Amino acid sequence: MLDTLRTWALELWRPLCLFTLTALAEIVGCYLPWLWLKQGRSAWLLPPAAAALALFVWLLTLHPSASGRVYAAYGGVYVTVALxxxxxxxxxxxxxxxxxxxxxxxxxxxxIVLGPR
Structure with a gap:
């Protein structure tokens, strides 16, 4: 029983950390242009925004599961990180x-992450 819980914890921890980094990259990539467009901040915020969005896309490719499942599971973490x-x-x-x-x-x-395949 304890080994099963450890296995589940590891199976959940890795994607949770990766999804959290992915969500932060996406939010930063969208927040910086928002600052430029809505608050009149410098256009120099756009290159780091583009880099953050490129990082976001790359991080999504690091998951071994099918993309639809990854996006669905990522959505749960994104909601939490956005809040x-x-x-x-x-x-x-x-x-x-x-x-x-x-x-x-x-x-x-x-x-989604822990469900049987």
Whole structure:
């Protein structure tokens, strides 16, 4: 039983870390142009945004599963990271509904990642 839990933890930890990095790259890649377009910041934010989006695409290719399954599982982590970004970067307080939604999204990711193939 303990070995099974360890195996599941490792199977979940690796994609969770990779998905988290992927989500951060995607959010940064979209946030920097938003700053330029909506807040009149420097156009010099566009090259790092393009690099972040290229990193995002590359990180998605590191998963061994079929792309559709990867995108579906990634969505759960993206929702959670986006809400954390909202709290940390934008300073918006999260509601209990935000937290519940993030928990449900992460549960969905775990089911997809750990489900039998």
């Amino acid at each position: 954390l970004w909202l709290r940390v970067v934008d300073g918006v307080a999260l509601s209990r509904w935000d937290l519940l939604g993030a928990a449900v999204a992460l549960l969905g990711m775990a089911i």
